Amino acid sequence: MEKLFRGNDKLSDVIATDYRFLWIVSRFGISLGFGEKSIYDVCAEEKIDCNTFLAVINYVKSGAENTPQNVHNISVETLVKFLRQTHEYYLNYLLPNIRRRLLSSIDCSVKNEVAFLFLKFFDDYTQEVRTHMEFESSTVFSFVDQLLKGDLPSPESVHLMSKHHDKMEERLGELKNLFLQYYPQKENNNELMDVLLSIYGCEEDLTMHCLIEDNIFVPAVRRLEHANKLRKPKKIMEVVEETNEQDSDLSQREKEIVTCVAKGMANKEIADKLCLSINTVTTHRRNIARKLRIHSSAGITIYAIVNKLVTLEEVNM
Ligand SMILES: [Fe+2]
Ligand SMILES: [Fe+2]
Numbered sequence: 001m002e003k004l005f006r007g008n009d010k011l012s013d014v015i016a017t018d019y020r021f022l023w024i025v026s027r028f029g030i031s032l033g034f035g036e037k038s039i040y041d042v043c044a045e046e047k048i049d050c051n052t053f054l055a056v057i058n059y060v061k062s063g064a065e066n067t068p069q070n071v072h073n074i075s076v077e078t079l080v081k082f083l084r085q086t087h088e089y090y091l092n093y094l095l096p097n098i099r100r101r102l103l104s105s106i107d108c109s110v111k112n113e114v115a116f117l118f119l120k121f122f123d124d125y126t127q128e129v130r131t132h133m134e135f136e137s138s139t140v141f142s143f144v145d146q147l148l149k150g151d152l153p154s155p156e157s158v159h160l161m162s163k164h165h166d167k168m169e170e171r172l173g174e175l176k177n178l179f180l181q182y183y184p185q186k187e188n189n190n191e192l193m194d195v196l197l198s199i200y201g202c203e204e205d206l207t208m209h210c211l212i213e214d215n216i217f218v219p220a221v222r223r224l225e226h227a228n229k230l231r232k233p234k235k236i237m238e239v240v241e242e243t244n245e246q247d248s249d250l251s252q253r254e255k256e257i258v259t260c261v262a263k264g265m266a267n268k269e270i271a272d273k274l275c276l277s278i279n280t281v282t283t284h285r286r287n288i289a290r291k292l293r294i295h296s297s298a299g300i301t302i303y304a305i306v307n308k309l310v311t312l313e314e315v316n317m
Contacts, residue, residue: 007040
C-alpha cells in the first residue's frame with residue numbers, strides 16, 4: 001500500500017508530487033510561501049485542523065475511490081469552510097472566467113449560430129452548478145451549522161446533497177465532447193484549445209470536489225449527527241417522530257405547489273393556476289418550508305426532482 005502523507009512531511013514536497021494539491025491548499029486558506037515548514041506547522045499557524053487537511057490530501061493521493069472514508073478524526077467545521085471556499089472559487093472565479101475566455105475564442109457572429117448554442121449550453125451548465133452549490137451552501141451547510149451547535153435538525157438536506165453530482169459531471173463531459181465532435185472550427189485557435197483544457201481541468205476538479213463531499217463530508221456529518229443523538233436520547237425520539245410526520249405529510253395541494261415552484265413559477269402565477277389567493281399560496285409555501293425544512297426555491301426544486309414530482313426537463317433552472 002502506498003505510503004500516506006503525515007503531519008511531519010514538508011508541505012512543499014507534498015505539493016510537488018501532485019499539482020491538484022494546489023487547489024486543496026488554497027481552499028483550506030493556506031497561502032503560498034510556506035518555505036520548509038511541515039504540514040503540521042503550517043496547519044497550526046493557519047489554525048486549520050491538521051487531521052482534516054491530511055484526510056483530504058491522502059484521499060486524493062490514494063486515488064479518490066468512491067467509497068466512504070474513515071472520518072473518526074475529521075473536523076466538520078474545517079471541512080465546511082473548505083467546501084464553502086471551493087464553491088466560492090467555482091461560482092465567482094472559475095466558471096465566469098471560462099465563460100469570458102470561451103466568448104472571446106468562439107465565433108459568435110450571426111453566421112455561426114452553433115457557437116451560440118455552445119455558449120448557451122455552458123450557461124445552462126453554470127446555472128445548474130450554481131443551483132446545486134447554492135442549495136448546499138444555504139440548506140446543507142446551515143443544517144450542519146445546527147448540528148455543530150449540538151442540535152438535531154431534519155437529515156433531509158444531506159440526503160439530497162449527493163443526488164445531483166452525477167448529472168453535473170455528466171454535463172461538463174458532454175460539453176467537452178460536443179466541442180470535440182461538432183464545433184465547426186475554421187482555423188487554428190489556440191485560445192479555444194486553452195479553454196477546452198480549462199474545461200478538462202474543471203471537470204477533474206469538480207469530480208474531486210463531489211467525491212470529497214460524498215465520501216468524507218457526508219460520513220463525517222452522519223457521524224456528528226449520530227453523536228448528537230447519543231447525547232440527547234430523549235430529544236431524538238421527538239425529532240424522529242416529528243421528522244417522519246413532517247416528511248410524509250405534504251398534502252396534495254402542497255405537492256402541487258412544490259411542483260409549480262420547481263417549474264419556476266412565481267406565487268402570483270401559482271395562485272392563478274390553482275385558483276387560490278396569493279396569501280393562501282404564501283401560507284402553503286411557509287408550511288412546506290417548515291415540513292421539509294427546505295427554504296429556498298432551489299432546494300424545493302431538488303426535493304421535487306428527487307421525489308419525482310417533476311422531471312429534470314420540466315424544471316426551470
Ligand atoms: Fe459542493
Ligand atoms: Fe455537491
